[in-house]
Each structure stands twice: as C-alpha cells, then as structure tokens.
Amino acid sequence: MRRALSILVALLPTAAVAAPALTPSEIVDHAPNSAWTDVPEDRLVVMTLGDGGQVVIETAPDFAPVHVANIVSFARAHRWDGGAITRVQDDYVVQWQPRDEKAPLPSRIVAHPPAEYERSRQGLSLQGLAFFDSYAKAVGFADGWPVGSDGGHVWLAHCYGMVGVARDMPPDTGDGQELYVVNAEAPRQLDRNLALVGRVLSGMERLGALPRGTGAQGFYVDKAQDVAIRSVSPAADLPPAQQPHLQLMRTDSPAFAAYLNARANRTDPFYVRPAHGVSLCNVPVPVRTRPSAP
C-alpha cells in the first residue's frame, strides 16, 4: 500500500511548476467526463424529510448484501414513511427509525442478518492510500468506497456521511430499520463493529445541521423535537422528475489521483506548508449531478 504514493505523484501534470497549483476543488471542476461514473439508480434510496428536503443515499450491496436487501425492501414497503429522526448526537451520529418498528415485518426481510462487518478483498478493485492510518494496517478505496484492510479482508470505514445499521448488544446485528449517519469526526472505532450499508451522496448538509438532542446519546427528549420523515423510497419508485441522477468520481482515474495528491500536498497559493499526508476520511469521493446530454 505504501508504494502507491510514487505512482500518484507521477500522474501529476508537470505544468504545476510553472502555474499555481490547483486546489482539490479546481481539479474536480476540471476533471474530464471520463473521470466520472454514473451511480446505478437501483442503488439509490431517497429520504424526503418533513420539510421536503431530499437526502440521497447510495447503498453498498457489495459489502452488506443482506442488510442492503432488507433496507430496499423496507423502503419499497414504505416502512419509514411517517417515521422520524430521533437522535442527533453532536460529533457522532444522526439516527432515524420507522413510526412503528414492531409492526409485522414485510416479506423478504431477514430478521437476523449475518454480521456483515467485513468481506474478502477478492473481486474488489482497490486503490491504496499511501499514508499511515490510526486504525487499520491499510486504507484506500474499494470499488470507490473508503475502506480499511488487513490484507485479506476489507471493510467500509466510518467516514463523514457513511450510513450504518444501529443494533442492540451483540450478537444482534440490526435488521436495518434503525439507521445512522456519521455527522462529524469519523468514529472509526465502529469499523467492523456495525454493518455499514451506504453513504449520503447529497443532502448531508441537511442532516449535519439538525439540532442536537439533549437526552442521553443525543436522543431528543420530547417527541415534538423529532424530525419528521415524509418518505423513504427506492429512487426508481419516485416520479421521474424527483429521481436523482448522480455521478461519482472514479477512484481509478488520473483526476482522482491528482485530487488525492492535492488533498495530501496542498501547494495552491493559500497554503504555506503542505501536510505530506492525508487521512482516509479527508478524501471524500467527489459527487456531481450527471450532466445533461449535449
């Protein structure tokens, strides 16, 4: 993993010596269309809040297939319609749940999914990050997702905006009705302890700004504080005008390599000293709306 750095540096335009270096945002803005890939729409789930605000979540079926299948089934069955965000703990997570978690489970739901906390690295396309990590032997991106790895296994990392399944004490793994999203400093101690099932691709700025709960663990103490969820739906079930069309930057593209290098070595004019390093969760994979056909 540590050798990746020299490869990344070699991909940088040599013109950087003459012109001011680009910022990470500028690299993203100038990335060619070939650096972007459509997010398959059958992976997207859309949460609409009580005020009409949309939160678009990309699911990760390659990492937590049973949990993700549950979540899609729950969304299709309108399980969260009329539900609420009931917990916002500062510098930790935002959590939501259905109106009635004890209602009979829809068919197809696996009530006790396996502990989908890590998987084999086989079959994944990996790009390593060339810097030390405080939690894992190696970190990087697997099929575009931020991951940790011990060599043989790979697991999703609890970065800002990552979505996971709340659970009770082990061996419970959660059936997917209660979900959480990381709202601040990455709580990587949760890696391999809960099932991460996706990430927020748009609307995170809504969830990040929710009022913090004053109860234990950030739960709202008064039901009147709950943040209403109007609906959660697979994107494909929405009216066409409401369907999101998003693209992620390919983590195997030269543009991403340049972006990653710039995040680790800021040499644009604002900076006086590049860090020569970056943490996994400080390299969010760029997202954009799919450009209209010309």
Next chain:
Amino acid sequence: MRRALSILVALLPTAAVAAPALTPSEIVDHAPNSAWTDVPEDRLVVMTLGDGGQVVIETAPDFAPVHVANIVSFARAHRWDGGAITRVQDDYVVQWQPRDEKAPLPSRIVAHPPAEYERSRQGLSLQGLAFFDSYAKAVGFADGWPVGSDGGHVWLAHCYGMVGVARDMPPDTGDGQELYVVNAEAPRQLDRNLALVGRVLSGMERLGALPRGTGAQGFYVDKAQDVAIRSVSPAADLPPAQQPHLQLMRTDSPAFAAYLNARANRTDPFYVRPAHGVSLCNVPVPVRTRPSAP
C-alpha cells in the same frame, strides 16, 4: 512516542478481566477529582449568540500569544458585539466576524501578528499517542491540547471544536477579527498553515447545528441568514452569574490514560472487535462544569 502504549496499558485496572470493561464515558464519570483541573478563567472568552445561547472558548496563549492577546483585546473592546456568523461550510468550518471589520483598531492590537503556526516543544508537558497519524510524525497532548510534532516543534491540531484565525493569502496571518471553528472531520491539512488560538469547551453543539451556507465556501448568500452575535466578552468581564466555571481532564492523569486506552480498545459489551488504535482527534479531552464546593 510509540512506546507510550505499553505505559498506558500498564495503567489499566486488572479488574477489567472480571467485570465488563468500562466505556470511555463511564471512565470519565468515575474519574476522581484529582484527574480534573480548573480552566483558568482569564483564558476563557464567552460568545453569546442572538438567541442567548452561550459558547465558551478556551484560548491558547502558550501557542499563539500575539493572536490570543489580540482576541482578548477585541473582546474587551466589544468588537464582535453586533457581529455575526457569516459562513457555515458543511464538513469544514463555521466562521464569524465583527459588524465592521474596517473600524479603527483598538489600541494594543498588533495589526500583523507573526505566523504563530508552531512553537518549540521546550517548556511543554507532552503525552504521546502511541498510534500512527496520517499527518504528523508524532501526535499527542501538550499541556492538555491536541498537537502534532516533528520532534523539535509542536503545533495545535485542527480537531473538532478547535478555533483558528481566518486570513487572506500569505504572508497575511489574520489579526484575529475573523475566527473559525472546525465543525466536522478534522481538516488537519490546515495544521501549521493558520494560527489556532483555542477550542470550544461548551456550546459546540450550537455551532455544529447551524444551517449550512449555500454560497461559495459556505458563506450565507443573504445577510438575513447571518447568525447574530450579541456579544463576545472575556469571561472575567461577565456578571458573576454568567461566568463559566469549567474543568478539563488532566491528560497526565491515570484516568485520562484509561480513557485514552478505552477509546483505542473498546472492550465494553457493545463492541465485538476493538480497533487497537485511535486518531488524535477522536480523543477529545473531557470537559465538565466545576463541582460546587462540598
């Protein structure tokens, strides 16, 4: 720095084998009074928002003496009264400014402070963190502050809740009128590039929950969106009933060593697999209100 781990482990109670391990919060709750130290009140600055909410900031004069002296002078001169929070960028920073930044400077203000981005390690009491860091050769706590170090120099780290001085392009260093606070994943690439001057000890949950700005870099596009600042004052200038009395956990205490170890190795019943590591910014130094005299 890396040897510190065995020392920390040696401090753990051996009873952990018999009873369930404590969570970090439980360790904090059970810490003896000797583990806590009063925050000197002449270090505290209190921001009162338009809705009456209080944000208490501890300044760091040992790291950025000229910038901190400026900030205290500005607060004493009521420079921020009637000012506003004008920028909230999701997953980055919250930033505020006076009503009139161009008004004549109070006497004592150093208009162009030196670049107080790092300092000598001499004279600081250091506790090293025994885990890899993505940004610095070594990290830990210096006089209770989260820091990076290259051996000879020490610098404050951009963790959640850390407060810094916004500036223009170098060689500008900012005079301290525009301040920012980290509101999500630690943007450690800013370490040694701006002057960090303190940290939010209470009220961060208010700043973290502010609506995100929709302009470039998260600035509010409409003045009506600005979040009003009623006043910013040195704590000692407040009426006694409004003065905060806070304590920080001593980072050289056995309780802190146990807390740090528990953050790195969660063995309390909720966890199935401890991380065996923790990042600097995931070890927030515990804060509490000073207990009343018995």
